[in-house]
Amino acid sequence: MDDYEAIRALKARYFRLMDTKDWSGFRQLFCDDVVIDVSGSGGEVITGADVFVDFLTDRIGPAVTIHHGHTPEIELLTPTTAQGIWAMEDRLTWPDGTRVHGFGHYHENYEKVDGSWRIRSQRLTRLHTDFQPGDSS
Amino acid sequence: MDDYEAIRALKARYFRLMDTKDWSGFRQLFCDDVVIDVSGSGGEVITGADVFVDFLTDRIGPAVTIHHGHTPEIELLTPTTAQGIWAMEDRLTWPDGTRVHGFGHYHENYEKVDGSWRIRSQRLTRLHTDFQPGDSS
Amino acid sequence: MDDYEAIRALKARYFRLMDTKDWSGFRQLFCDDVVIDVSGSGGEVITGADVFVDFLTDRIGPAVTIHHGHTPEIELLTPTTAQGIWAMEDRLTWPDGTRVHGFGHYHENYEKVDGSWRIRSQRLTRLHTDFQPGDSS
Numbered sequence: 001m002d003d004y005e006a007i008r009a010l011k012a013r014y015f016r017l018m019d020t021k022d023w024s025g026f027r028q029l030f031c032d033d034v035v036i037d038v039s040g041s042g043g044e045v046i047t048g049a050d051v052f053v054d055f056l057t058d059r060i061g062p063a064v065t066i067h068h069g070h071t072p073e074i075e076l077l078t079p080t081t082a083q084g085i086w087a088m089e090d091r092l093t094w095p096d097g098t099r100v101h102g103f104g105h106y107h108e109n110y111e112k113v114d115g116s117w118r119i120r121s122q123r124l125t126r127l128h129t130d131f132q133p134g135d136s137s
Numbered sequence: 138m139d140d141y142e143a144i145r146a147l148k149a150r151y152f153r154l155m156d157t158k159d160w161s162g163f164r165q166l167f168c169d170d171v172v173i174d175v176s177g178s179g180g181e182v183i184t185g186a187d188v189f190v191d192f193l194t195d196r197i198g199p200a201v202t203i204h205h206g207h208t209p210e211i212e213l214l215t216p217t218t219a220q221g222i223w224a225m226e227d228r229l230t231w232p233d234g235t236r237v238h239g240f241g242h243y244h245e246n247y248e249k250v251d252g253s254w255r256i257r258s259q260r261l262t263r264l265h266t267d268f269q270p271g272d273s274s
Numbered sequence: 275m276d277d278y279e280a281i282r283a284l285k286a287r288y289f290r291l292m293d294t295k296d297w298s299g300f301r302q303l304f305c306d307d308v309v310i311d312v313s314g315s316g317g318e319v320i321t322g323a324d325v326f327v328d329f330l331t332d333r334i335g336p337a338v339t340i341h342h343g344h345t346p347e348i349e350l351l352t353p354t355t356a357q358g359i360w361a362m363e364d365r366l367t368w369p370d371g372t373r374v375h376g377f378g379h380y381h382e383n384y385e386k387v388d389g390s391w392r393i394r395s396q397r398l399t400r401l402h403t404d405f406q407p408g409d410s411s
Contacts, residue, residue, distance in 0.1 A: 012208035066240045071286035103340045149345035
């Protein structure tokens with residue numbers, strides 16, 4: 001499996017393990033000191049894979065989530081570093097019926113650690129978000 | 138074209154030929170004794186490509202269908218066998234206005250038969266399904 | 275990067291540069307004499323990359339657009355020509371609230387010009403389109 005295939009498979013697992021709530025498998029996809037910047041969609045900048053997984057479990061754990069990624073633009077920079085841009089769409093439904101439906105792009109860096117590609121940084125930009133309030137709103 | 142490309146192209150044809158209702162082309166994508174398990178989304182377990190195509194023609198033939206697949210995780214097991222997981226989204230609209238809109242994953246096995254990859258088995262798991270009744274409901 | 279990767283990256287940029295309105299970058303993705311046939315979705319046949327970019331800026335410039343492409347079927351014909359089919363979904367929202375949400379396939383030809391793959395022709399076929407009128411309708 002070449003580096004393009006391996007990075008695509010990494011991101012494929014990112015989406016599947018998040019949406020099936022396999023948080024321990026999900027944790028393994030990141031460099032320990034990953035930087036996640038979701039400030040472009042009302043979030044914050046988070047440093048550290050454990051902190052990020054805690055944040056995410058708290059934020060979307062109770063929701064049904066569907067995250068899809070499309071048409072990656074992957075660029076290999078060195079034998080152990082790469083960058084990529086992914087188009088994305090996400091749908092989140094909370095128990096009270098609140099729905100968020102968004103579109104945008106992930107801008108990411110990857111690093112090959114002990115032979116496996118991991119996510120080194122992520123920044124999310126948004127094209128559009130639809131919001132539908134739930135019962136408790 | 139390497140095996141990853143060929144298996145992606147096989148699944149791409151699966152989606153396109155189903156949604157454009159090219160059932161004879163669609164039939165060619167499967168091993169004769171394919172096993173299709175859609176019990177996770179209210180269906181059943183079907184054995185045999187001809188039986189599956191008959192089932193599908195009957196079930197979704199009159200509907201406008203849109204099936205999209207995303208971020209495959211393909212693993213080559215032997216020179217002639219492979220497995221894959223695909224994220225999926227489908228939208229079905231029946232003549233009476235009934236709409237089903239679902240999300241999930243295909244878990245599949247592939248086999249190389251006479252130089253061409255085919256689908257050997259498929260199991261569909263669902264994350265979420267939205268249902269909108271039509272006029273006759 | 276092999277030709278399959280390069281053509282996928284070309285189309286990935288097509289979607290991203292259109293939706294982020296980077297029209298000068300978008301222009302570079304096409305052969306000068308590209309033929310764009312959107313007659314299948316209420317449009318026309320347009321010849322020439324400059325004419326097409328003018329048409330598009332005029333038509334969707336004020337709208338928020340999200341175009342996603344899926345499961346390409348790419349075939350290399352000669353060392354410098356190729357063809358591809360992409361499943362697609364697009365969402366367009368105009369300032370007055372008008373929304374168009376469509377599904378279909380791009381049928382394309384590509385040509386390698388000075389070492390870079392470009393889009394040589396495009397024909398769009400539609401499976402389904404939803405239309406939601408805006409305030410001014």
